[in-house]
Amino acid sequence: MVYDDEVLQNLCATLGVAAYQGQALSQLLARVDLKGKRVLEVGGSNLPRELIFDLFDVKEWVSIDIIAEGSYQLLQQSTHYQREGIEPLNKASSLIGTKDYLILDGAIEFAGGLPTGYFDVILSITSFEHILALPSALSQMKRLVEPAGVIYTYHGPIWSSYCGHHIWVDSEINFNVPDAIPEFGHLLYSPPEMFDLLRKTFGDRRAEQAVLQIYHQPRVNRLFYEDYLYYFKLAGFSEIEAAPYARREVQTDLQARLQTLHPGYRVFDAYGMSAFLR
């Protein structure tokens, strides 16, 4: 396929696909032709069929995603979900191959009902940082992709980045608001230190919510950049091609502090990671 990034980005903008999704797809399509392929998306189910079938010319698209009732995707993209439908993952074995776009609600670790080696490509956008049982998830993905196929992930913010807590309390306290939580605060402060700091600006109740999300709730896996590489290696992939994206320089004294507090880790400048696994 002659790949035209401008066409992709324009179509993404027209269809309301997020810019980071466009960037991830752009990186994948620069390397992998999806024409006529069977693709599995892990941790995502909101890409429109105009993109998947009209532009990429994919043969079959399956999404495995934990779709919470009332989630922002369901609310914001109700037409898409009404059009494609959502099926429970435990029905996967009887549904696979019956539709060109199959959305399965469930966790990738429990995808045992899908046939081994069925997919040419597995794609995951901003989801690996949310997958808690990463070894089981990787093992399923490795089983589901055909031997010559590829798994591609683009995920962040990862825990080891300046906003890796990834929290969303409200419109003022979230990972996209600069300095709502001090940069790297989640790696530098204890829960009570953080609570004490945040309550001065946000009050006790919202500070507590932030602390719960930062340190205690299983919304993200809290893996450092190097941890992903370690898990990829343990999963037994023969090729692991990983790179940081959206890097941001960390001042020398802060880097030294982070390394002291988190021995063995060095990569704190990567907002996210992209990787091709074979």
Ligand SMILES: C[S@@+](CC[C@H](N)C(=O)[O-])C[C@H]1O[C@@H](n2cnc3c(N)ncnc32)[C@H](O)[C@@H]1O
């Ligand atoms: C930040 S959202 C990204 C969604 C979509 N890829 C996008 O970019 O809009 C992360 C998604 O991963 C899903 N997820 C988390 N753990 C998962 C798992 N173990 N298996 C499948 N999906 C999972 C969440 O339910 C959520 O829909």
